[in-house]
Amino acid sequence: MFRGKNYKESAKLIDRQALYEPKDAFDLVIKASKAKFDETVELHVKLGVDGRHADQQVRGAIVLPNGTGKSVRVLVFCKPERVDEAKEAGADYAGGMELVEKIQKENWFEFDTVIASPDMMGTVGRLGKLLGPKGLMPSPKAGTVTPNIKQAITEAKAGKVEYRLDKTNIIHCPIGKVSFGADKLYENYAALIGAIIKAKPAAAKGQYIRSCVTASTMGPGVKINAQKQV
Numbered sequence: 321m322f323r324g325k326n327y328k329e330s331a332k333l334i335d336r337q338a339l340y341e342p343k344d345a346f347d348l349v350i351k352a353s354k355a356k357f358d359e360t361v362e363l364h365v366k367l368g369v370d371g372r373h374a375d376q377q378v379r380g381a382i383v384l385p386n387g388t389g390k391s392v393r394v395l396v397f398c399k400p401e402r403v404d405e406a407k408e409a410g411a412d413y414a415g416g417m418e419l420v421e422k423i424q425k426e427n428w429f430e431f432d433t434v435i436a437s438p439d440m441m442g443t444v445g446r447l448g449k450l451l452g453p454k455g456l457m458p459s460p461k462a463g464t465v466t467p468n469i470k471q472a473i474t475e476a477k478a479g480k481v482e483y484r485l486d487k488t489n490i491i492h493c494p495i496g497k498v499s500f501g502a503d504k505l506y507e508n509y510a511a512l513i514g515a516i517i518k519a520k521p522a523a524a525k526g527q528y529i530r531s532c533v534t535a536s537t538m539g540p541g542v543k544i545n546a547q548k549q550v
Contacts, residue, residue, distance in 0.1 A: 334348055334352065334540055334541075334542055336543075338543065339543050339544065339545040340542055340543060340544060340545060341544075341545055342506055342509055342510070342544050342545070342546075343502055343503075343506050345534055345542045345543070345544045346361070346502040346505040346506055346509070346534065347502045348542050349361055349498070349505075349534055349535065349536050349539060349542055350498055350501070350502060350505075350536075352536065352539040352540060352542075353498045353536045353538070353539050354538070354539070355536070355537065355538045355539075358389070358497045358498055358499045359497065359498045359536035359537040359538055359539065360388075360389070360390070360494050360496075360497060360498075360536065360537050361494070361495055361496050361497065361498060361500070361505055361534060361535070361536050362492060362493065362494050362495065362534065362535055362536075362537075363491075363492075363493050363494075363495050363509060363512060363513075363532065363533075363534050364490055364491070364492050364532070364533045364534070364535070364541070365490065365491045365493075365513070365516060365529060365531070365532050365546070366488075366489060366490045366529075366530040366531045366532075367485065367489050367490070367491065367516075367524075367528060367529060367530060368489075368524060368525075368526050368527045368528050368529070368530050369485070369489055369521060369523075369524045369528070370489065371485040371486075371487070371489050373523065375521055375522070375523040376521045376523050376524060377484075377485065377521065378483070378484070378485050378491065378516065378519050378520070378521065379459075379461050379462070379482075379483065379484040379485070379519070380461060380462065380482070380483060380484075380515055380519050381461075381462040381463050381464075381480055381481065381482040381483070382480065382481060382483070382511055382512060382515045383475050383478050383479060383480045384479045384480075384481060384495065384496070384508040384511055384512065385504075385507045385508060385511055386479070386496060386500060386504040386505075386507055386508050387478055387479025387496070388479040388481060388494050388495070388496060388497075389479075389496050389497035389499070389500060390432075390479075390494070390497075392432045392433055392476050392477055392479075393412045393413075393430065393431045393432045393433070394410065394411045394412050394413075394431065394432070394433050394434075394435060394473055394476050394477065395411070395412065395413040395414070395419065395431040395433070395434050395435070396411040396413070396414040396415075396434075396435045396436070396437075396469055396473065397414075397415070397416060397419065397420075397434070397435070397436040397437065397440040397443065397444050397458070398414055398415075398416070398436070398437045398440060398469060399416065399437065399439060399440070400415075400416065402414075402437065402469060403415060405469065405470065406469050406470075406473065409469065409470040409473040409474065410473050410474070410477050411435075411469075411473050412431065413430075413431060416440065416443060417443060420443055420444070420446060420447060423447055423450060423451075424446075424447070424450070429454065429456075431456075433456070433464065433476045433480075434451060434456045434457070434458050434464060435458060435464045435465075435466070435469060435472045435473060435476065436458040436464065436465050437465075437466070437467055437469060438465055438466070438467060441458070441465060444457075444458060455482070455484070462482045463475065463480075464476075464482075481493050481494060481495075481512070483512065483515065483516060483519075491516060493512055495508040495509055495512060495534075496508050498536055509534070509544075513529075513532070513546060516529075517529070529546045529547065531543065531546075532544040532545075532546035
């Protein structure tokens, strides 16, 4: 794989074999960030579970203490009488069947989070094959299927992130921007890793957190010593 000059320079700062303490890791990620834009910092956590089994699924959502640094576009599926309530609470889009058809017919995805009131899930279910692969399908576990639309919108705008296993049993999550600085990134990391540890399935055997890596959008990965409880 071709690596640019900036990436190679950044990579020299990092010992690929070392496990860094979390705050040191975020200091390095910031130093290694050479892009001309404010890069997103992500966390990649490999778990010792087998997500193919229902009793070993790890999934949930958490509002990061310092947000994600990203402005979130929220779409709400609700009955006509609740559209004004959703928009007043900060929803960018709110509606019912007309939005379902817009997504189906126009392949429209100008939103980052989808929230639905429970009485709309029969309608929203038609979008499973379109929203599911993009990680946008509302779910009660993530708090995005709820009668309390207002609270869900507030949390989404405040920096709520959903964590879930991919097919290789890794959780990928944004935890902020390089401009946050190491302390705020650490606070977000501590909140997220704490939630993942709390969500450990009873059926999980052996070492739960196998590896933990952080990286900025364009930068090299830095391994974190996640065995140390935060």
